[in-house]
Amino acid sequence: MNIHKVEGAFHQDGRGRFVFSDAPFLIYWEITRACDLACRHCRAEAVAQRNPMELSTSEAKGLLEKIREFGDRTPHLVLTGGDPLKRPDFSYILDYGDRLGLRMSVAPSGTYALTREVFQLFWASGVESVALSLDGSSREKHDGFRGTPGCFDWTVEAARLAKEEGLALQINTLVTAETVEDIPEIHRLVSGLGLMRWSLFYLIQVGRGQGLREITPDQCERLHHWLYDISKEAPFIVATTEAPHFRRVAFRRMREEGIPMARIFKTPVGRGFGIRDGNGIMFVSHTGEVYPSGFLPVAAGNVRRAHIAEIYRKSEVFKQVRQTTLFKGRCGSCEFKAICGGSRARAFAAYGDYMAEDPACSYQPGKKSCLINRCKEAENGSLNFPFLHIG
């Protein structure tokens, strides 16, 4: 199979099996920007006080009802911030979402407010999982990043309480030039927390993150390989955020190991193929603005004025970012663009163009196509791929 056939098997002119134009898998809703922490990388540039322009309780209810109207495949809702606990009506929002039958996760800030009663409330409200952040392997490193002494201990204790109260646990870890050397130690730390997923977020230079440095493409590539290696032994899912090129590395490694395509597509990384900013993912801000992701600040509409499903399906921004045929630079000519597609947010942060190439990726399209020439199952389209959830 030549390189063009490989590309065709994966993306089918931008309208193929990896294009999710009907509904996202995940909706991130920043229910408030208020937060007591002052993290150095904060996308939201969160502040202590709530914004009076936040969606009201009644607007929040309306949004939850609209999310339910996406249809049979209702997206999973991640309630984030700021710190969601800063909203006095948070428990009401959770309860209302639960009564509508929504699948929900919560991403609270690691503060003293995360008591056992909070996790009991999450469990009683049908929350499936809790995401906490650990960006350093020690008090000194983590608290230094989060800008608040005590944050490390609160977070580790919160992880323990979440597990004890029966909630699935995700740990998010920031990858920057400042944290990358600490990643193996952080891995050792999170391995003892009984987590369900470890997600590494590769810095996008937006918000306060503009003051930090990204890792180089070469470091990125080496980190991807290391993550693939540990993922084979880890009792939890290893995932990346804003680094979809991990899929290219994992895919190639699995093919080199002789893993059949059918099995690859059932792995956590395979189930996430194609999912990226605006294609399977959407973000709603505290004031109702809708973006392809929280790190791509190009508004596609506002839930105060339009139905969230209409914005996802019909806005120009969302339609564009799903069109792999319109990608530029290396992403535009890449045979992996359907399953990867690069971070649209990083392209925008680097070039002011969300259709440009992802500068964190070191791959030169076309040079190593022989490694995926055995993808016969994908080529003839005989597989029935299970698009379940982001990996």
Ligand code: SF4
């Ligand atoms: S060139 Fe772009 S599409 Fe290809 S692997 Fe890199 S980031 Fe992904």
